[in-house]
Amino acid sequence: MSNTHASGTTEPARFRELLPSPGRTDVDLAQAYAYPADLARPWVRANMVTSVDGGAVGPSGRSRDLSSEPDRRVMGVLRGLCDVVVVGASTARHEGYKPVRPREVWSRLREGRPATPRIAVVSRSLDIDEELLTQAPEDARTIVFTVGDSPRARRSRVAEHADLVVVDEGSVRPEHILDALSERGLFRVLTEGGPHLLAEFVAAGLLDELCLTVSPHLLGAGSPRIVAEAPTTGPAEAHGSENTPVRPAHVLEAGGNLFTRYLRD
């Protein structure tokens, strides 16, 4: 939703604050989403979008069915603020991830840092887009996390261009990811999912913050949630339903979308 003027020009939707200061319309997104200052460890923020009825994937098989101009603006600010975007390989494939392109509006946000955040992909199969490996700038090389038994030939190809981190276990755990990012001084972490990877961060108790856009759509029962685990057959308690309290840091509205930011209590 955007405002169309009598002249026919379209003005971008304005953000208004609902919480904590209802009615504010001069919202500075970079300030509203600033990472804590002086981080001494990685701070993990997730950015996800959901339909009003809890769906994470639209009829196209992508989340972009739920996105909008204001949602893309928030996503842009979050990418501008972070050091690294961590993503599951399935999301990278479905959503066509490429190296992040620099934006002029980020010059202030990224002062003293590379012009773009790095992309970090988590993958067992190492089925990763060639451009994502080969086209990233030298100071923002793509990082790839994989397991010891990933396909050997693909591993050498990835290592030629990207920063390859091989974990000698059957699964890359969130702790492995954060240790490696910490070693590289990448503390402002943004994960863009998908639902399987996000569930792993939640289960490990390592998600500090969730930025969740509630998009004005109903997707019905066929759409997965923003967190997904391997299929199980038992009731919720049998597969470890968790309860981690979070508190709202802000709620903004633009174009009918709600932009919520929750911090772990």
Ligand SMILES: NC(=O)c1ccc[n+]([C@@H]2O[C@H](COP(=O)([O-])OP(=O)(O)OC[C@H]3O[C@@H](n4cnc5c(N)ncnc54)[C@H](OP(=O)(O)O)[C@@H]3O)[C@@H](O)[C@H]2O)c1
């Ligand atoms: N609504 C939203 O905000 C949102 C956000 C992101 C994505 N999505 C949607 O979600 C869907 C994709 O999400 P998804 O949950 O299926 O997948 P995902 O979490 O993006 O990626 C899963 C893949 O990541 C790799 N992986 C995850 N955990 C791993 C581990 N512990 N060790 C090694 N590799 C690991 C594996 O890659 P390999 O297969 O390469 O082995 C696995 O198949 C897409 O439809 C996308 O559009 C929605």
